[in-house]
Amino acid sequence: MKTIPLINKNDAKAAKISAQFVLEVHKSLTDFLRAGVTLPEIDSFVGEKLRSLKCKSAFYKYRIPGQPPFPSQSCLSINDCVVHGTHTMSQRAIEPGDLVSIDIGVTHQGWIGDAAWTWAIEETTEENMKLMEAGRESLLAGVAAMQPNRPLMDFAKAVQNVAEKEYGFHLIRGLGGHGYGKSLHAPPFISNVASPIHP
Incomplete structure (x- = not known):
């Protein structure tokens, strides 16, 4: 089993800032998400928001050995897609009743923040x-x-x-x-x- 690394107060502060950026992106998505938007539009919105915060996606071009680089700024999963969906998986517009899970990963000053939220689109x-x-x-x-x-x-x-x-x-x-x-x-x-x- 890997041990949990200990960090100092400055590192904890830097990690907290990355987590706060994740929260800020999620809050901005709350106003953006609605029926009619597509996964590519959501991913583009996430990328623009990350740039405005002067941080980067922790997911974009992330590589697992033997796999192609991850193509999206965020992980986008609709309905029965469990995790790690991409903006290329579907071009259809989000519909009322859909569940949309968005995982945001932020890299800032070497520290990574990461959290997923799920939204119900209109009535579900x-x-x-x-x-x-x-x-x-x-x-x-x-x-x-x-x-x-x-x-x-x-x-x-x-x-x-x-x-x-x-x-x-x-x-x-x-x-x-x-x-x-x-x-x-x-x-x-x-x-x-x-x-x-x-x-």
């Missing part, structure tokens, strides 16, 4: 609203479960309990979160599912 189904509520409530439960000197698996158990037992959804195995740092997927891996292979 009760099931979609329940899904978004389950996501929010499971995250809150996971954060509340994280305590000093406790294993990260406490987070996973809390998230899984809310999402699967309380709301009846099924979490995707193998997906989870990660640390903040100077690399996009900084350690540790934060599982959403209680498993003996994750600490």
